[in-house]
Amino acid sequence: MSKLSYLEVKNISIELGEFKLKDINLKVKKGDYLTIIGPTGSGKSILLETIAGFYKPKLGKIYLAGEDITNLPPEKRKMSIVYQDYMLFPHMTAFENIAYGLKKKIKSKEEIEKRIKEICEILNITHILKRNVKTLSGGEQQRVALARALVIEPEVLLLDEPFSALDVKTKENLRNLVKKAVKEYGTTVIHITHDFEDVWSLADRVAVMKGGGILQEGSVEEIFYKPSVNFVAEFVGTNVLKGEVIGKDENGLTLIKVGDTVVKSVDMGNGDVLISIRPEDVVVFYGEKRCKVKNIRRRGEVVEITLDLGGETLRSLLTPNMLKTLNVEDEVSISVDPNSVRIIKSLKQKISYKN
Amino acid sequence: MSKLSYLEVKNISIELGEFKLKDINLKVKKGDYLTIIGPTGSGKSILLETIAGFYKPKLGKIYLAGEDITNLPPEKRKMSIVYQDYMLFPHMTAFENIAYGLKKKIKSKEEIEKRIKEICEILNITHILKRNVKTLSGGEQQRVALARALVIEPEVLLLDEPFSALDVKTKENLRNLVKKAVKEYGTTVIHITHDFEDVWSLADRVAVMKGGGILQEGSVEEIFYKPSVNFVAEFVGTNVLKGEVIGKDENGLTLIKVGDTVVKSVDMGNGDVLISIRPEDVVVFYGEKRCKVKNIRRRGEVVEITLDLGGETLRSLLTPNMLKTLNVEDEVSISVDPNSVRIIKSLKQKISYKN
Amino acid sequence: VNENKSQTNKQFEGKTIIVLCGAGLMKPMNELITNFENKTGAKVDVHYGGSAELFGILTTTGGDVFIPGAYKYTADAAKRGLILNNTIKNITYHIPVIAVPKNNPKHIKNLSDLAKPGVRVVIGDPKACAIGKVAKAILEKNHLWTNVSKNIVVETPTVNQLLIYIATNQADATIIWEDMATWAEGKGKIEIIKIPKDENIIKTIPTAVTVYAKKDGDYDVAMAFNSYISSEEASKIWKKWGFIPYNNS
């Protein structure tokens, strides 16, 4: 077993009714933070539960630190899990829930109380510790579930949408907490989320799942900047455009013609190519009027504008301050940092890239 | 009962163990879309359940279309609710869950199936209709719960974090769906959320709750641009700064000195004031070097930078393209559209605004 | 049961009496009742049960004719004033016998064998059931009680238990009523050893009309039934089912 993979999922297959996890492979290094993203129903939770030992795979193996744990009972796996629906023990108070795993590890009552006090202050749930968990609000339950999993400082932490029921502020605080804890204890984390902010602020690596399989796995940059040419690009919201390499500029940057516009890229290529551009990397300004604004939509703090580049459609993300003067049907120019323009595929044959 | 308030919550008080809802007042016009935001455990869900009729208030009244419904059984309230934890009937398939309320309203089997087919196609749950709900993934359950509530086209729709378990794409689609449905049927909606994108793209009005009370209620613009000087501003992430009115410019805009910088505002005022500025409305550029970059943090698609204006701290939101050249400790200049600088309070005495 | 309803003019047409009857008498009693109903037009609701249960019913809600499995209960009922003393009539004899398991493993031949060491004896509780009282009396009469009582493994409140314990080989010998044992003997479950008349104490099964019959206005029917089952005509039926009718005349 190579040192590189602390946790390794090898050719795991599972069948549950009509749903199948198909031939899943994952390698996670010690201390790595892996987020799993993907549309609902793609099998993320099932994969997580399989790693934790709730499902027994039909085929395949799971290794932890080189040891085959496929048939190990869950209590021997040194993993703790935060369930999507919390699964707090309904017959215990919040405190008892959190103390539960700790009691097994430490005998000293004072030590237990100390540790719980610490984590609860950070999670801001000290005031509800005496409460029956059945009367807690959604977010409170989620924080108790998090505390229960974090407090035992597991080797591997499995999180299934752990922040979904929390408000922005709390979520922000918890991200910092998890980050700190993970760094401090060298915990390996697998974290399922629908919130790309989690990915950006926490993850080292990202796996994208769909329909029971992993479509792409890589660093955050790879997934967002060089998504594989299929569902992933669409899912992470990256623009994928057809272009034609028309040469190089004085700095050796590749010149690519997209519609009526030319962009520069640090990547090499020639002929027809597919390029990816993150919407937030596009700068829009009044210039040569090569593109047309098709749509402007406020999305929370940011504004998404859709541009027609003369055939190709490009989405761009701006802050509202940029927008005051922009209107639909305006003609504008764009500029993108060459570092943000990535060639992801050469088109030998002119294939369509829509999944 | 004034025409203005279709649904009115009047002086509602409720006690649950140690938690109290205190003297809640809300007025919602017919067809209005009200979002409720607030930290976890602030009593949002309890308020929603009280409106739906699950809790009986100790004090206060609830009126719907002028009628006192405080003591009306839930089935007569013409409301449907999407629970935070879905509450799908575990003994029914997804289809049966969705059909449940509809069967009560319509007798024709074809009609029922037609309507369910319609909504399920939009929600993309057609393939799971025959499944036992206990085997559905979190997001699938949430969509089924949504379908169940939407399909009966209630007068009032109560949503408790209805999109929390969904991925970005699905969430986006569902927002559009809900928006359309609500417009089409003139449904009145109360929607609890932690996602400000829901607020921006759906809401007409927003109520902010904390500790069992409503802190502020108003239009989306009001809440985000003129938050009341307390917890609300912090919660919605608006900058609140102390400034001094130093005169007017040629266009009649108020000139306000904040730290070492001067900003313009459309609002009137004099003396010491508190002003609010949304981070996404701040433009940062290299200019007179009046402010210092203290911190740069990637937050998903956007980047948040913290500036020191000479005493006052200002957060600004940029897209990454703006950022390539910016570094911490850089000295920069800012500009804000006068429409985005709002005077929210005159400071007769120099009170602190931190709640 | 009473198929010819068309015939009217019967003496007690439309009247109903309730008979509380020992379960052991069921077979002949069924026949007697059918005959009585056909003859008189009365309807007889019969309630079979253990003597103790019947006694319980008699004391709580009543019944018109009381026919327990043994005289003891009639005497108890008389003491409590529940039956009309002058209506007590004996119907049949009740003869104690020794019962042993099939093949008689301990080779019991007579009463004195019950005192042999290692013989497991079960008998009825002398205070609780009639057979217990009689068994004790018989053993005392034959001066065996002290020795046999050492062999007694259990004293049971009901006579049914005795049969069960012998039939399932839990005990080697008991004393039970002959009428109860014949059927089981016929099926090869147990064996019976008769007790010579001079060593034995023979009991009777009585019938009596209760005080409730008088209250309900069923006195006439009850009296008629009471006489019928102790009549000469009835004695044939008793004989047919293995009972020895009491010589009333």
Add this chain to the structure above:
Amino acid sequence: MEKFKAFCIFLSFLFTFLLFMSILSLFLVPNPSEIISSLKTEEMIYSLKLSIATSLASTVLVILFSIPVGYALSRHDFIGKSIVKSILDLPMAFPELVLGLALLLLFGQSFIGKFLESFGIKIVFTKIGIVIAQFFTALPYAVRVIYSTFEGINPRYEFVSRSLGYGELETFFRISLPLAKNGLFASTIITFARCMGAFGAVLILAGGSYMNTEILPITLYLNISYGNLGMAITSGILLIIISFIAILIFEKFEGVNSSNFKKVESIRN
């Protein structure tokens, strides 16, 4: 394999084995020809039919009545609730003889008995009495089990149903009852079994009268009383077989409808 799991399964098999052995030894008491001839008697057939008919009737009645009672005890608070609950539990502690006497006092020459008789409803010494006796024998079990089942159901389900337009009663039938399925299964099995086996109370209230109020346990008793062990045990065997078939069918049926939790726990197998 996990030891605890093995231990639990072992215990299940141990008790099953013990019960099976004891039932088997019952079967060995009479000889086969005796069983056959006993089965063919008019008495046995009558008793069998009556047993099944009354037990079914009582089971239906018990379930019908214990559901609203169990529901009321779980969902509503009223004064004296724990006393009401205790009194309803109490008959489980009665020897059947006592229950029978109590019912006899209640429905016999009492006010209630006379009141019912004025409508032509006779209970004592009739087939109705059998049903009444079985009913009161089994009711407490059903109420207790159904009560504790409703205790475990989140009332929010009922609330959702009502907010979807269903009234209190409809919600009860469409939501509360189906959710209480497990408990209903358990109580139906217990009730049916208890009704089939009810003896003492039936004997006292309905009278063990030959070919009239004679159900299988009474056939058994009466035949032991005059020494006909073969017939007695045959009726016992018949009782066992009928009950076994009924319970087996029910268990199979429950298996099909039971919770889906199990499907997901493949690790345990």
Add this chain to the structure above:
Amino acid sequence: MEKFKAFCIFLSFLFTFLLFMSILSLFLVPNPSEIISSLKTEEMIYSLKLSIATSLASTVLVILFSIPVGYALSRHDFIGKSIVKSILDLPMAFPELVLGLALLLLFGQSFIGKFLESFGIKIVFTKIGIVIAQFFTALPYAVRVIYSTFEGINPRYEFVSRSLGYGELETFFRISLPLAKNGLFASTIITFARCMGAFGAVLILAGGSYMNTEILPITLYLNISYGNLGMAITSGILLIIISFIAILIFEKFEGVNSSNFKKVESIRN
């Protein structure tokens, strides 16, 4: 007020009233001085003590054994499970007489009986026999109720506990059992009541002999046989009172520990 709610509560009170009336009429049969003097007899005191002691012992044993059995039946799949379940349910359908016979055949002069006797354990005609008879009378109820309770518990709770480091057995005691609380309450009440009232099986297996294997139901029967009605009914009354107190204490206790669902449904009151 809602009609259905009113109807359910009405039914509860109706049955409570009927049972209460019938119990009351039992109390009215003897006169008070008779009861007092009966209570003071040595026999009554002996029987009372033995009843309580054996019922408690049997209840503890039943619960101890029915928990692992009910758990195994719910959580693990094995071949012939529905047959095992049906056989375990079956004794509920036995008239007590049949159960007594079956146990007699099993533990009497059989292989098992002789095997146990070689260790000095005598079951037939002894106090151990009382406990055995009560045990097998009540076990099926407890198993059935506990089984159906475990069916309703999501195994993910157990899984979370295990992933927090607790083994199979610890998880069982700390999670599964507490979650099955409602069912355990129900089955304990049923078991205790059933043990207190067990008569027929005890009579056959333990003999029911005066001041030896004499428990309250047997005292009752014995004294009816003696014609000593005062004693008989007093033992019945004693049985009722003891059971009532035990059940009431238990119900109160359950009330305290019961689910929190109710606290939140203020609309219903």
